Amino acid sequence: MNNKSSLTTSLVLRNIDIEIKRGRHIGICGAVGCGKSSLLQALIGRMPLLSGHLAIDGSVAYAAQQAWIFNGTLRENVLFGSSFKKDWYDRVIQACSLEPDLRILANGDMTEIGDRGINLSGGQKQRVSLARAVYSKRDIYLLDDPLSAVDVQVGKHLFHKCIDTLLKDKTVVLVTHQLQYLEHCDEVYVLDEGEIVEHGSHEVLLCKDGHYKKLIEQFHSNMDQAQNTDDISEIVDEDISTHNDNTSKQSEGRTEEKYKEEDYDKGILTDRETSQIGTISSDSYGSYIRQAGGGIVAFLVLLLYVVAISSTAFCEWWLGIWIQTVQVQENNLIASNESGSNFPISANTSTTSLDKVNNTIIGIEKLQEESNWYLMVYVYSTITLVVLCVLKGLVAGGVMTNASVNLHNEAVGRVMSAPMQYFDANPPGRLLNRFSRDVEEVDIFIPNLTDNLLQVFIMILASLVSTAYNLPVYLIAVFLVAFYVYIIKVIATIPLLSLKRLENVVRSPLISHVTTSCSGLNTIVSFSQENNFMNA
Known part of the structure; x- marks a missing residue:
């Protein structure tokens, strides 16, 4: 019983019983947070149904409360995968009051709209969302408060010219806080805390003296207060508007000339997004070294690598000398014993055998003493090697982490101080790519590669020095191999860099597409455009 009670209180919608006949206009109202938007999402199947059933006969168009606009031209946002039909398109643009906006935009309806409609106002985004739904010519229209972001005059135009005229023969479910339009609806549903508390026509609900009547009275009271405030502001603004009327015509001509001079006038x-061509410049390396702490820090890290790797070479060299010395002494000891055994047997045999045993014992003791000395040097050198390797890892890791942090902070500072036009020209996916994949490479890939490069380079250099000292003739082969490796490096560097840069450039549109699709998933599903967005 308790479990059932807790489950009931956690539900967004409860006891919903609604039946809408074809061709009727339904108004849904209620207080903020009562479940109006959730009801529309449930109708398009975007909320889990725990009990009951949902049946919809016909295609659905959905206009979300927060208008979803993707990166594309205004026409593409309206068409949304449908074919272009000029007569119907013009009617929809006129009914949704977008004609004045098209005259303002740089290239009309072919103007590019940024991700999430970044270069449109809230009212413009809402009208584009409404135009998308209307243009689709669906059987059922679910409109989630499309009049909230527009002023009174535009709201009247949208309702009477679009919803009440262009969609008069369609099934419309309108969620709105503009209660003055509910009297034009065939039926009104009132929601409170996720339940339908009243439904009926406007006149019938007013006679019931219930939730609907209270909402209407509160709405008219707020409208009266807003009207008084508007009257005062009109008196104050009257002188200002008189002065501005004289200068508006002059400014219009100047504004048009300004738009023509700017690049983004063409829409x-x-x-x-472009990438650098050719090899990596020395400035890039210099920038990384500066962010790591400067040239002195880089030299100290390099010196630490040289000492650590030299310690490794010393340990290996000392171990080789130790083994060689032990083998020589063992061979000498065996040879001396064998030479002593070739003497003939005589009275002095016992004395000779005793001397041989003594010499053997002395040789073994001397060998043991030298082995202990070699062992002590090897142990201390190994301990030193371990300390140097740990110190090298801590210092080099700290320096490279410092470089990564400084590069990240500098990038964040520049982005945060960038003008708004920068964010208009660069979609969010591009910024996410810079601060995700690129930062990951600076954090992980570059330190690992730098560590491997320094270790291998110093080991090769030490080997070359040893070879030049012991066997100089082998340097001829070294020069030939080095020339061959250099040719391979020159041939392989350019395509590898180009592929890496291409990968970074291609990833940005993918991230933008995924983030945009996720934010507009309700709209995409309601218009059955899943395949188009997955194949885009």
Whole structure:
């Protein structure tokens, strides 16, 4: 019983019983947070159904409360995968009051709109979302408060010219806080705390003296207060508007000339992402070294690598000398014993055997003493090697981490201080790519590669020095191999760099597409555009 009670209280919608006949206009109202938007999402199947059933006969168009706009032209946002039909398109644009906006935009409906409609106002985004739903010519229209972000005059135009005229023969479910339009609806549903508390026509609900009547009275009271405030502001602004009327015509001409001079007048908003061509410049290496702490810090790290790797070479060299010395002494000891055994047997045999045993014992003791000395040097050198390797890892890791942190902080500082036009021209996916994959490479890939490079380079250099000292003739082969490796490096560097840069450039649109699709998933599903977005 308790479990059932807790489950009931956690539900967003409860006891919903709604039946909408074809061609009727339904209004849904209620207080903020009562479940109006959740009801529309349930109708498009975006909420889990725990009990009961949901049946919809016909295609559905959905206009979300928070208008979803993707990166593309305004026309592409309206068409949303549908074919372009000029007559119907013009009617929809006029009914959704987008004609004045098209005259303002740089290239009309072919103007590029940024991700999430970054270069549109809230009212413009809401009207584009409404136009998308209307243009689709669906059987059922679910409109989630499309009049909230527009002023009174535009709201009247949208309702009477679009919803009440263009969609008069369609099934419309309208969620709104503009209660003055509910009297034009065939039926009104009132929600409170996730339940339908009243439903019926506007006149019938007013006679019941219930939730709906209270909402209407509160709405008219707020409208009266807003009207008084508007009257005062109109008196204050009257002188200002008189002065501005004289200068508006002059400023219009100047504004048009300004728009023509700017690049984004042609409707192109997003800059094309480019990559560097050729090898990595020395400035890039210098920038990384500066962020790591400067040239002195880099030299100290390099010196630490040289000492650590030299310690490794010393340990190996000392171990080789130790083994060689022991083998020589053992061979000498065996040879002396064998030479002593070739004497003939005589009275002095016992004395000779005793001397041989003594010499053997002395040789073994001397060998043991030298082995202990070699062992002591090897143990201390090994301990020193371990300390140097740990110190090298801590110092080099700290320096490279410092470089990564400084590069990240500098990038964040520049982005945070960038003008708004920068964010208009660069979609969010591009910024996410810079601060995710690129930062990951600076944090992980570059330190690992640098560590391997320094270790291998110093070991090769030490080997070359040893070879030049012991067997100089082998340097001829070394020079030939080095020349061959250099040719391979020159041939392979350019395509590898190009592929890496191409990968970084291609990833940005993918991230933008995924983030945009996730934010507009409800709209995409309601319009059955899943395949188009997955194959985009």
